[in-house]
Amino acid sequence: MTKPKTARQEQMLRELNLAPSLRVAELARRLGVSTETIRRDLDEMMEQGLLNRTYGGAVRSLGPEPSVTERHTLFVAERERIAKAAVQVLKGAQMLMIGSGATTVHTARRIAVEMKNITVLTHSFGVATVLAINPTIKIVILPGDYHATEGATIGAHTVSFLNSFYADFAILGASGLGPDGPSDALLECGAVYAAMISRAAKTMVVADHSKHDRLFAARYAPWQNIGHVVTDQAPSISLKGTMEKNGVNLTICL
Known part of the structure; x- marks a missing residue:
C-alpha cells in the first residue's frame, strides 16, 4: 500500500x-x-x-557540526584505524601541515608514536598536544584568532603565516566529502585548509564514513587537488567514481 x-x-x-x-x-x-x-x-x-x-x-542538508570535543567521542575505533593507515602514506615526509578536527588529532597521535625528527605546522591545539609526547617532533603553532569550539586558530594571520612555508604533506579533516570535493562546516577553517593545500606538495584527507556524501558550506578544494583520502568504509559508487576520476588515491581501512 x-x-x-x-x-x-x-x-x-x-x-x-x-x-x-x-x-x-x-x-x-x-x-x-x-x-x-x-x-x-x-x-x-x-x-x-x-x-x-x-x-x-x-x-x-547543510548543517552545523558538533564541537571538536563532542566529535572526539564519536567513531573512536574507526578513527584509530584511519590514523594507522594514514601514517603509512606519510612515511619519509619531513615537513607536515595538519588541520584541526577529531580525526586529525587521532592521526597526529599515531604520527607521534611512529615518526620522528619531523616538523609539524598546525593551528590545532589538540594536534599540538598529542604530538608533544615525542620530543623529536618540532611543533609550530600558527598564530591567529582562537576558535573555542574547534580548538584552533583561524583568520587572516593564520593564513598569511602559512605563506612562509612549504610542506611535504597537508593532512586535513572534513565535515563532508561531496561530489565536488571535501568541505567544512566552518568557513574560517576552510580558508586555513585551502592555504595549507596551496603550500603542500601532497594533500591527504582523513575522514570517517559519516562524512561520505555530505555537503557543508566551505568546500576548500576540488577533488583534483586532493592526492589521498583515508576512510574506514567504501564510499558510495558515485563518490568513489568521482574520486578515482580525479586521481585521488583511496585507502579504505576496514
Whole structure:
C-alpha cells in the first residue's frame, strides 16, 4: 500500500539520518511509488531546506557540526584505524601541515608514536598536544584568532603565516566529502585548509564514513587537488567514481 505524502517524506528523512545519501530509484522501490513521485518529494523537501538534491538522489542538508570535543567521542575505533593507515602514506615526509578536527588529532597521535625528527605546522591545539609526547617532533603553532569550539586558530594571520612555508604533506579533516570535493562546516577553517593545500606538495584527507556524501558550506578544494583520502568504509559508487576520476588515491581501512 502506498504511503501518503507526509508519511513518505518523514520516512525519507529517517532514511537520511541512517545513511548520508539517498538514490531516487532505490527510494521508489522501497516506497512502492514512481521515480517521478520521489523526485517531486525531494524537490519539495529541498525547498523546505530539509535536504540537498544531487544527480539521481539527495544528501543531508547543510548543517552545523558538533564541537571538536563532542566529535572526539564519536567513531573512536574507526578513527584509530584511519590514523594507522594514514601514517603509512606519510612515511619519509619531513615537513607536515595538519588541520584541526577529531580525526586529525587521532592521526597526529599515531604520527607521534611512529615518526620522528619531523616538523609539524598546525593551528590545532589538540594536534599540538598529542604530538608533544615525542620530543623529536618540532611543533609550530600558527598564530591567529582562537576558535573555542574547534580548538584552533583561524583568520587572516593564520593564513598569511602559512605563506612562509612549504610542506611535504597537508593532512586535513572534513565535515563532508561531496561530489565536488571535501568541505567544512566552518568557513574560517576552510580558508586555513585551502592555504595549507596551496603550500603542500601532497594533500591527504582523513575522514570517517559519516562524512561520505555530505555537503557543508566551505568546500576548500576540488577533488583534483586532493592526492589521498583515508576512510574506514567504501564510499558510495558515485563518490568513489568521482574520486578515482580525479586521481585521488583511496585507502579504505576496514
